[in-house]
Amino acid sequence: MTQLPLSQERIESLNAQASEALEDDYASLGRQLGRRGVDIDQIKDRVAGFSVAIPSWGSGRGGTRFAKFPIAGEPTNIHEKLEDCAVVQQLSRVTPRVSPHFPWDKVADYGGLREEASELGLGFDAINSNTFQDQAGQPLSYATGSLSANDPAVRAQAVEHNVECIEIGEKLGSDALTVWVGDGTNFPGQQDLARSYDRYLEAAAGIYAALPENWRMLLEHKMYEPAFYSSVIADWGSSILAAQELGEKAQCLVDLGHHAPNTNIEQIVARLHRFGKLGGFHFNDSKYGDDDLDSGSINPHQLFLVFNELVEAELNPRSGFRPAYMIDQSHNVTDPIESLLSSAEAIAGCYAKALLVDRDALHQAQNDNDTMMAFQALRTAYRTDVTPILALARAESGGAIDPIAAYRESGWRARKAQERNVVGLGAGIV
Numbered sequence: 001m002t003q004l005p006l007s008q009e010r011i012e013s014l015n016a017q018a019s020e021a022l023e024d025d026y027a028s029l030g031r032q033l034g035r036r037g038v039d040i041d042q043i044k045d046r047v048a049g050f051s052v053a054i055p056s057w058g059s060g061r062g063g064t065r066f067a068k069f070p071i072a073g074e075p076t077n078i079h080e081k082l083e084d085c086a087v088v089q090q091l092s093r094v095t096p097r098v099s100p101h102f103p104w105d106k107v108a109d110y111g112g113l114r115e116e117a118s119e120l121g122l123g124f125d126a127i128n129s130n131t132f133q134d135q136a137g138q139p140l141s142y143a144t145g146s147l148s149a150n151d152p153a154v155r156a157q158a159v160e161h162n163v164e165c166i167e168i169g170e171k172l173g174s175d176a177l178t179v180w181v182g183d184g185t186n187f188p189g190q191q192d193l194a195r196s197y198d199r200y201l202e203a204a205a206g207i208y209a210a211l212p213e214n215w216r217m218l219l220e221h222k223m224y225e226p227a228f229y230s231s232v233i234a235d236w237g238s239s240i241l242a243a244q245e246l247g248e249k250a251q252c253l254v255d256l257g258h259h260a261p262n263t264n265i266e267q268i269v270a271r272l273h274r275f276g277k278l279g280g281f282h283f284n285d286s287k288y289g290d291d292d293l294d295s296g297s298i299n300p301h302q303l304f305l306v307f308n309e310l311v312e313a314e315l316n317p318r319s320g321f322r323p324a325y326m327i328d329q330s331h332n333v334t335d336p337i338e339s340l341l342s343s344a345e346a347i348a349g350c351y352a353k354a355l356l357v358d359r360d361a362l363h364q365a366q367n368d369n370d371t372m373m374a375f376q377a378l379r380t381a382y383r384t385d386v387t388p389i390l391a392l393a394r395a396e397s398g399g400a401i402d403p404i405a406a407y408r409e410s411g412w413r414a415r416k417a418q419e420r421n422v423v424g425l426g427a428g429i430v
Ligand code: LRH
Pocket: 057, 128, 180, 220, 222, 255, 282, 290, 328, 429
């Protein structure tokens, strides 16, 4: 029996206070969209079917290499992280799955963890492996690489860890493994750029061979950090070639923060989709590097353009097109639950705006080389305030019309500050 963390009655009574204004806003937007030949209820139904997974590590405060500033009542283990993820799902109703990270979320009983999550109304999305840190008691270090390491024993250890993550994922009901490696160099000449890639391919094939029938392996590229001269899987090119080399179950995952500033990420999305290799996303935002800021907080237009490509992709599906949508952020200065609520809204909002694009007008203008009318087809959708659609879709599925207000009103964080251990000072992402 699902045991939701917050009082559903309290959420509904807060909604009751806001429903009249919402209905008025929804009706007014409905008339506006109706004049554009759009049925607002159809858009609401598509939005109600949309979901994005939240990262277990995003439910706690994140940090940088300089420092991490914990908050009282933040989760200290996977059980408390699931509770907070359930608060986000109960209020937003678009985040029903958690993407865990191992060994950060290691427990003794994964069947029990799956049950625990299900009782909170949650499931598990892609599993994230970790060969970018050394764990206490680990026989061999990843200091000189993991899947691309010179030492075959280190590569074997990294493959073994990923295979263990697949076994854990099967117990949790997941069907995908995300493989991001920090492998790379800080000095020209430090490693051979071709041979290190070949070692990565050989090792990744060992992971691929362990994938169950219906599973996928999502390769996550990243331009730099922790390596600052070369990264083995630095860009979408290195990633798609590896995915093609590995096989059908291997696809590419696009973390929005893993590109050089001003990279046209929406075009990368279109290219990966063209070759049936668009496996998933880690949504976040950034201004400079891999800042892992809240989705849509810096460049919401880019997020909209990414979803514009995804809606085009839905209209032109390729084999294996079922992208895994996940958030991957580091909440260094906000309450993580509020950032996840705000980010889920921004992501679902960009999907809703992309659904509002008049595709016939866009395609006609493109065929006619009518640049301005093609741009205006996107801009008209982008400047539409879809808040009433998101709020009504949320309220109709039991969520809050104003999730952050309902969260603050719940007193959840203060209550957890009484119950939970204090997280120590430190640095780094978790
Ligand atoms: C690497 C990354 C990867 C995760 C880590 C937490 O920057 O985006 O997806 O494993 O962050």
